[in-house]
Amino acid sequence: MLSQKTIEIVKSTAPVLAEKGVEITKCFYKNLFSSHPELLNIFNHANQAKGRQQTALANTVYAAATYIDQLEVLIPAVKQIAHKHRSLAVKPEHYPIVGEHLLGAIKEVLGDAATDEIINAWAEAYGVIAQVFIDVEKEMYEEATNQTGGWKDFKKFKVVKKVEESAIITSFYLEPSDKTALPAFLPGQYITIRLSIPGETNLLNRQYSLSDAAGQSTFRISVKRESECTPKGKVSNYLHDHINMGDELEVTAPAGDFVLDAEKAAPVYLISGGVGITPMMSMLKTVAASQPKTHSSFAQKIMSMLKTKETAQLNNPVTFVHAAKNGEVHAFHDEVCETIENLQNARRYFVYEQPTSEDYVKKQFNGEGYLDFEKLSSIVKEKEAQFYICGPVEFMKATVINLEKLGVAEENIHYEFFGPALNLKEYEMA
Known part of the structure; x- marks a missing residue:
C-alpha cells in the first residue's frame, strides 16, 4: 500500500x-x-x-x-x-x-x-x-x-482457405495444425498472429478481429492491405502477397473486451467504416446463428458461450450500417445482405463516399458521401439502443459525436480501436 x-x-x-x-x-x-x-x-x-x-x-x-x-x-x-x-x-x-x-x-x-x-x-x-x-x-x-480447446501463448495454425473479399481486404481461414477443436470466443474479440518476414530481425505480431461467429472449425480474420499509409503495413502486405493455403502462422487465443453484450434487452446498431466491418461481421453472424428459427447445436453453443439463458440482445432489432469509399473496397456486401435477409428483424444501410458507375448500376448502396449527422438521424430510430462502432479513428470520433447530438447516452456507445487505445474525445482530427 x-x-x-x-x-x-x-x-x-x-x-x-x-x-x-x-x-x-x-x-x-x-x-x-x-x-x-x-x-x-x-x-x-x-x-x-x-x-x-x-x-x-x-x-x-x-x-x-x-x-x-x-x-x-x-x-x-x-x-x-x-x-x-x-x-x-x-x-x-x-x-x-x-x-x-x-x-x-x-x-x-x-x-x-x-x-x-x-x-x-x-x-x-x-x-x-x-x-x-x-x-x-x-x-x-x-x-x-x-478453457475447452485453450492453449498458452502462441500455437501453430494452418491457412486452409484464402478469400478475396474486396480489392483491399482478404480473409484467411485458420485451422489448428494439430487438428484440435477451437475454443469459444465472444463476438468482437481478436487474435494475435505472429510470423517471420524475410529481412526482419524479429518476429512480428499483429492483432486482427475475428470476422465470423464462433462454433466453426476455423478462425476467420479479414486483413486490409495497408499500402497507402506511411509506413506501409509490413504484415498486412506480406499476408496478402506471400501467405497462402498450407502456410503456417502462430496464433494466440481470442482476447478483447469490445464484445456484443447479449444480456441487454435493447435494439442493436452495428456501425463500421472500412475494415472496421470485421468485428461487426462476428457480431452479426452470432446474432444470426442464435435466433430461435436457427435452433441447432450451434445456437446452443452460442448461448452457452455468452453465459446467458435469455440472450435478450440476440432477439432484438439489428441495424447494420457500413461506410466505404465504394463497392470495389466494400468487403462482405453479399454476405451481410444474405444474413440480414434471413434475420427476423434486421435492416442494413450502406453509404459510399465516392460511388463508381458500376455501384450506381447495381444500386448496392443507400447513401452517398460521408456517414454524417443527417444520414445518422435518418437511420437511428431507437436512441435507447446499444451502439457498436469500429473503423478509422476520425470516423469513430465523428460518429460518436453525432450519436450524442442525437441524444444517445454515452454509456450506450461502445467502440474499438485498431491499435493502442486513445482518448477518442480528445483525439485531434487531421
Whole structure:
C-alpha cells in the first residue's frame, strides 16, 4: 500500500505529465528499444510511427498519476490493456524493464525538476500499478489456457482457405495444425498472429478481429492491405502477397473486451467504416446463428458461450450500417445482405463516399458521401439502443459525436480501436 506522502507526490506531477507526457513516452520507447531490441516484436511499428502508441501510454501514465489513490477507477482501462498484453504474450518479467526505462525517461525529459523524491515516489507507485496489471493478466492467461480447446501463448495454425473479399481486404481461414477443436470466443474479440518476414530481425505480431461467429472449425480474420499509409503495413502486405493455403502462422487465443453484450434487452446498431466491418461481421453472424428459427447445436453453443439463458440482445432489432469509399473496397456486401435477409428483424444501410458507375448500376448502396449527422438521424430510430462502432479513428470520433447530438447516452456507445487505445474525445482530427 502506498504511503500518503507518495500519493501526494505522484498526484502533484499530474499537470507536468499532462504537458510533457508524449515527450516522456517518446523518450521511453526510444531508450527501451535501444536497450531491448527483442521487445520490438511486441509493438506495431506503424502505431509507433504515427505516435499513437506514445500518446496511449502518455494517457495511461497521466491517468495513473491522477487516480493513484483510487486505482479501482482504472480497472476498466487496465482490463482493456491487459487483454492486448495477454494476446501479445507480455509477461511479468517485462514490467521491471518497462519501469526502469519509464523512470529514466521521466528523469531525462524533466531534468532537475525530477528530483530524487519524485523519482522514488514514482518507482514505488509503478511497482503497485505493475502488480495490478500482472494480477489481472495472470487470470486472463489461466482462463485462456484452461478453457475447452485453450492453449498458452502462441500455437501453430494452418491457412486452409484464402478469400478475396474486396480489392483491399482478404480473409484467411485458420485451422489448428494439430487438428484440435477451437475454443469459444465472444463476438468482437481478436487474435494475435505472429510470423517471420524475410529481412526482419524479429518476429512480428499483429492483432486482427475475428470476422465470423464462433462454433466453426476455423478462425476467420479479414486483413486490409495497408499500402497507402506511411509506413506501409509490413504484415498486412506480406499476408496478402506471400501467405497462402498450407502456410503456417502462430496464433494466440481470442482476447478483447469490445464484445456484443447479449444480456441487454435493447435494439442493436452495428456501425463500421472500412475494415472496421470485421468485428461487426462476428457480431452479426452470432446474432444470426442464435435466433430461435436457427435452433441447432450451434445456437446452443452460442448461448452457452455468452453465459446467458435469455440472450435478450440476440432477439432484438439489428441495424447494420457500413461506410466505404465504394463497392470495389466494400468487403462482405453479399454476405451481410444474405444474413440480414434471413434475420427476423434486421435492416442494413450502406453509404459510399465516392460511388463508381458500376455501384450506381447495381444500386448496392443507400447513401452517398460521408456517414454524417443527417444520414445518422435518418437511420437511428431507437436512441435507447446499444451502439457498436469500429473503423478509422476520425470516423469513430465523428460518429460518436453525432450519436450524442442525437441524444444517445454515452454509456450506450461502445467502440474499438485498431491499435493502442486513445482518448477518442480528445483525439485531434487531421
